[in-house]
Amino acid sequence: MNFQSSIVVKLGGAQGVDFSAICKDAADILKHGKQLIFVHGGSAEANILGEALGTPPKMITSPSGFTSRYTDRKTLQVFIMAVNGKVNSLLTEQLQMLGVNALGLCGLDGRLMQATRKEAIQSVENGKRKIIRDDYTGKINRVNNQLLHLLLDAGYLPVIAPVAVSTQGEAVNVDADRAAAMVASALKSETLILLTAVPGLMKNFPDETSLIRQLSCTQITKAMEAAQGRMKKKVLGAEEALNGGVKQVIIADGRLQNPITNALAGNGTVIQ
Numbered sequence: 001m002n003f004q005s006s007i008v009v010k011l012g013g014a015q016g017v018d019f020s021a022i023c024k025d026a027a028d029i030l031k032h033g034k035q036l037i038f039v040h041g042g043s044a045e046a047n048i049l050g051e052a053l054g055t056p057p058k059m060i061t062s063p064s065g066f067t068s069r070y071t072d073r074k075t076l077q078v079f080i081m082a083v084n085g086k087v088n089s090l091l092t093e094q095l096q097m098l099g100v101n102a103l104g105l106c107g108l109d110g111r112l113m114q115a116t117r118k119e120a121i122q123s124v125e126n127g128k129r130k131i132i133r134d135d136y137t138g139k140i141n142r143v144n145n146q147l148l149h150l151l152l153d154a155g156y157l158p159v160i161a162p163v164a165v166s167t168q169g170e171a172v173n174v175d176a177d178r179a180a181a182m183v184a185s186a187l188k189s190e191t192l193i194l195l196t197a198v199p200g201l202m203k204n205f206p207d208e209t210s211l212i213r214q215l216s217c218t219q220i221t222k223a224m225e226a227a228q229g230r231m232k233k234k235v236l237g238a239e240e241a242l243n244g245g246v247k248q249v250i251i252a253d254g255r256l257q258n259p260i261t262n263a264l265a266g267n268g269t270v271i272q
């Protein structure tokens with residue numbers, strides 16, 4: 001088995017994140033002998049398809065303030081159509097057009113990402129706590145790193161959609177930032193890059209002059225206070241990756257040309 005160091009890149013789904021620039025940059029980086037893994041989101045596409053099919057998205061907020069998608073069986077099907085279907089295949093297509101042998105898959109395939117399904121989740125609605133039982137979301141507890149090494153060593157660029165397999169074999173929706181963190185941990189990657197539609201983590205969001213350039217793992221609790229909404233998941237993912245043995249996590253701008261190279265040059269929030 002080859003223990004060449006790898007870079008995991010998570011592609012954000014927010015408007016402005018330039019998939020084509022990310023793919024072009026990846027094609028160049030691969031020429032320098034690096035191993036790359038892509039993990040992507042796709043909530044925006046799932047929302048659009050859900051609206052079109054008459055199942056608009058429903059977000060829930062946990063008692064600790066994290067928001068996530070309420071995923072009943074129908075919503076899960078829509079999510080898979082949009083994310084594993086459209087987003088994953090078109091990303092793979094873009095890479096193939098650049099001569100990169102990308103291989104699209106999700107956590108169901110070869111049990112790539114195994115998760116514990118959340119059988120009962122708590123949500124807060126209008127100040128009241130509710131228990132939801134028909135939710136198909138989960139938390140990844142194991143990544144099949146042998147399968148990833150097999151693909152990487154054979155020269156493929158895995159493109160991973162954020163759907164995992166539960167212990168019982170059911171498909172579950174997982175958070176893409178945290179999925180990327182688990183994949184990077186399983187591979188002991190040198191770097192996890194979270195590309196999004198902001199220059200990095202800001203101390204006083206949305207004031208871009210308050211960008212935090214460097215953070216140590218011990219300052220993460222403070223960083224969590226600055227992060228709002230979905231940014232909290234990125235900070236949480238960063239913490240999980242560092243605890244899992246990843247050397248550095250960079251939250252960086254995915255709207256620029258050469259966004260991966262730019263992040264690797266230290267532009268963004270570098271957490272070590």
Ligand code: ADP
Pocket residue numbers: 011012013014041195196197198200201202203204205226227228229230231
């Ligand atoms: P993605 O689709 O890339 O996963 P999200 O849009 O879900 O990203 O989350 C990133 C967003 O979080 C940013 O675009 C920004 O609007 C928001 N955000 C909240 N707090 C902060 C902060 N402190 N610094 C930077 N962005 C923040």
